[in-house]
Amino acid sequence: MTTTETAPGPRALARQRRRASVARFWRQYRSERAGLYGLTALSLCALLALFAPLFVGSDVSSVTQAPGRPMQSPSAEFPLGTDQFGRDLLGLVIWGSRVSLLVGLLAAVLSVAIGTLIGVTAGHFKGWYATVMMRITDWFLVMPTLVLAIALATVMSRSLTTTVVAIGVTTWPTTARLVRAQTLAVETRPYIERAQALGGGHWHIMSRHVLPNVMPLVLAQTTLIISSAILAEATLAFLGLGDPTVVSWGGLLQDAREAGAVSAGDWWYLVPPGIAIAVVALAFTLCGRAVESVLNPRLGVSR
Amino acid sequence: MTADATPALVEDKQRTAAGPRVRKGSAYPRYLAGKVAGAAVSLLAVLVTSFFLFRLIPGDPVKTMTGGRQVSAEQLAAYREEFGLDLPLWRQFTDYCGKALTGDFGTSYQFRAPVVDKITEALPNTLLLTGTAFILYTALGIFLGTRSAWRHGRLGDRVNTGLALTLYSIPSFWLGLLLIIVLSVGIGPLPGMFPTGGMESGGEEGFAYVLDVAHHLVLPVVTLVAVEYGQTLLVTRSALLDEMGSDYLTTARAKGLRDDLVRRRHAVPNALLPTVTLIFINLGRTVAGVILVETVFSWPGLGGLFYQALSVPDLPLVQGLFFVFAAAVILMNTLADLVYPLLDPRVAR
Numbered sequence: 001m002t003t004t005e006t007a008p009g010p011r012a013l014a015r016q017r018r019r020a021s022v023a024r025f026w027r028q029y030r031s032e033r034a035g036l037y038g039l040t041a042l043s044l045c046a047l048l049a050l051f052a053p054l055f056v057g058s059d060v061s062s063v064t065q066a067p068g069r070p071m072q073s074p075s076a077e078f079p080l081g082t083d084q085f086g087r088d089l090l091g092l093v094i095w096g097s098r099v100s101l102l103v104g105l106l107a108a109v110l111s112v113a114i115g116t117l118i119g120v121t122a123g124h125f126k127g128w129y130a131t132v133m134m135r136i137t138d139w140f141l142v143m144p145t146l147v148l149a150i151a152l153a154t155v156m157s158r159s160l161t162t163t164v165v166a167i168g169v170t171t172w173p174t175t176a177r178l179v180r181a182q183t184l185a186v187e188t189r190p191y192i193e194r195a196q197a198l199g200g201g202h203w204h205i206m207s208r209h210v211l212p213n214v215m216p217l218v219l220a221q222t223t224l225i226i227s228s229a230i231l232a233e234a235t236l237a238f239l240g241l242g243d244p245t246v247v248s249w250g251g252l253l254q255d256a257r258e259a260g261a262v263s264a265g266d267w268w269y270l271v272p273p274g275i276a277i278a279v280v281a282l283a284f285t286l287c288g289r290a291v292e293s294v295l296n297p298r299l300g301v302s303r
Numbered sequence: 304m305t306a307d308a309t310p311a312l313v314e315d316k317q318r319t320a321a322g323p324r325v326r327k328g329s330a331y332p333r334y335l336a337g338k339v340a341g342a343a344v345s346l347l348a349v350l351v352t353s354f355f356l357f358r359l360i361p362g363d364p365v366k367t368m369t370g371g372r373q374v375s376a377e378q379l380a381a382y383r384e385e386f387g388l389d390l391p392l393w394r395q396f397t398d399y400c401g402k403a404l405t406g407d408f409g410t411s412y413q414f415r416a417p418v419v420d421k422i423t424e425a426l427p428n429t430l431l432l433t434g435t436a437f438i439l440y441t442a443l444g445i446f447l448g449t450r451s452a453w454r455h456g457r458l459g460d461r462v463n464t465g466l467a468l469t470l471y472s473i474p475s476f477w478l479g480l481l482l483i484i485v486l487s488v489g490i491g492p493l494p495g496m497f498p499t500g501g502m503e504s505g506g507e508e509g510f511a512y513v514l515d516v517a518h519h520l521v522l523p524v525v526t527l528v529a530v531e532y533g534q535t536l537l538v539t540r541s542a543l544l545d546e547m548g549s550d551y552l553t554t555a556r557a558k559g560l561r562d563d564l565v566r567r568r569h570a571v572p573n574a575l576l577p578t579v580t581l582i583f584i585n586l587g588r589t590v591a592g593v594i595l596v597e598t599v600f601s602w603p604g605l606g607g608l609f610y611q612a613l614s615v616p617d618l619p620l621v622q623g624l625f626f627v628f629a630a631a632v633i634l635m636n637t638l639a640d641l642v643y644p645l646l647d648p649r650v651a652r
């Protein structure tokens with residue numbers, strides 16, 4: 001959206017037009033109540049994650065400096081209780097938001113970037129390149145995403161990068177198909193022909209004409225994918241395939257299960273991380289649906 | 304959810320637009336042959352991937368297998384020979400493919416038993432769990448989705464959609480763990496009513512055995528249904544909403560048909576067409592979801608086996624299960640492709 005300016009002259013005009021369209025978008029978005037709830041929840045979570053070091057020290061995950069006794073139920077001192085090492089669970093859940101949100105965002109960005117690149121190029125260049133790319137996309141599409149991500153995470157070393165890559169490279173095909181369909185639609189418009197007649201190259205047409213037109217779709221798609229990426233991160237961590245040295249919500253749930261919190265009935269260990277995952281995933285889904293219905297009222301998702 | 308639904312729709316549109324115009328009667332066999340061939344190619348691609356994916360692993364599988372125990376060089380060599388790891392990569396690959404085509408996926412590292420035996424042992428248990436859950440969540444999703452769309456915008460619709468979206472955002476394994484704490488272990492005055500895991504208590508015979516398995520089945524099925532029905536609901540709802548503006552519904556009403564007859568006889572059958580594709584695709588996705596639910600409830604199925612194999616990692620078993628899961632999804636997608644034109648003849652044209 002930021003690379004649409006053409007020449008220095010009409011730049012001010014372009015900026016003005018862009019500001020107007022953002023304002024229009026916001027006006028319509030505001031009328032989606034669920035979308036507003038999602039946005040509020042997300043802003044709160046983002047602030048909490050950004051300023052986590054102010055509330056909890058980075059030693060919150062240290063086993064040796066645990067402040068409490070093991071497996072204490074919630075009290076005034078520890079509002080969410082303690083884990084099997086006596087660490088403060090409230091602090092851990094707040095600290096875990098950093099990893100969960102970061103991995104979710106990065107994985108979604110990677111996934112959407114791959115999908116957009118393949119979708120736009122496959123829609124723009126026809127012929128054998130598009131055929132090959134769409135074959136690959138179709139093939140990824142029929143694979144069970146989670147199983148493939150688990151397999152990838154199994155064969156690579158345990159790290160955050162692994163998690164991001166495993167989620168990113170398995171979830172892009174839906175984006176690629178959407179973007180390609182949109183690219184094909186955009187490229188039939190007369191001004192593309194005009195740009196070609198004036199000597200615009202492939203790169204010019206893709207980056208200046210096609211991409212700005214697919215961007216809104218890509219934005220909605222990103223919001224929806226972040227939600228599934230956060231769930232996927234939690235799943236991988238729960239299966240013990242995440243980075244064991246960092247605190248994440250899925251990792252906390254795995255710790256809880258391994259510590260026997262389930263059979264002992266220590267519900268306070270399990271409830272907060274799960275609620276955190278659900279709230280963030282739901283918030284991103286609500287935002288994505290709101291963006292979608294603003295951009296494409298015919299989708300009918302929230303009618 | 305909308306993202307998942309779109310590809311199928313996009314594909315269908317392209318197929319109708321770009322496909323050669325053949326006369327209606329002769330189109331289906333050719334369409335069928337194309338789809339089956341496509342599925343065969345996909346299966347082959349999965350086979351190749353399953354081989355190379357698991358060779359990416361850094362380190363020596365034999366060392367992993369022996370788990371850091373003291374073993375002599377001769378023993379290591381013997382292991383290598385036993386699992387065929389001493390051969391060059393291309394020989395391993397041709398051996399693997401050749402054997403896999405005859406249904407032989409090698410020997411599990413941790414169980415010292417053929418992978419195929421472990422899989423056939425666990426398969427019926429998974430089919431029981433997913434089958435039961437699938438029937439329930441599809442019925443529930445279609446029922447609630449139809450009601451929701453028919454009275455869209457009302458309180459009932461908003462509650463339905465909201466609940467479906469919320470449950471859809473909940474990690475299935477977390478819901479399972481909570482259900483165990485509340486209903487199996489028991490919390491406060493609430494006694495534990497269901498078993499915490501497994502499939503049978505043992506020692507039961509005949510009808511008592513069936514009841515016992517059903518008792519063990521309740522919580523895993525509830526978990527799967529809760530996290531899966533939302534998608535069917537949302538797709539049914541939006542398909543029916545798309546259908547509701549149609550002229551033929553106005554005509555049906557103008558004829559004086561009762562509202563619920565218009566819904567049951569006219570709107571729903573037409574709106575279900577896109578849902579059919581999704582139902583099959585969902586069934587394939589449930590296969591992946593079942594990994595987590597089986598892990599949480601120690602259900603002796605493919606998913607639980609996959610988790611056991613991952614933690615070692617037991618490569619031949621992971622490989623075999625990966626193939627089975629992917630094959631299940633491909634099979635389901637192909638079935639959806641084959642059934643769809645029977646319901647909507649425009650597709651195969």
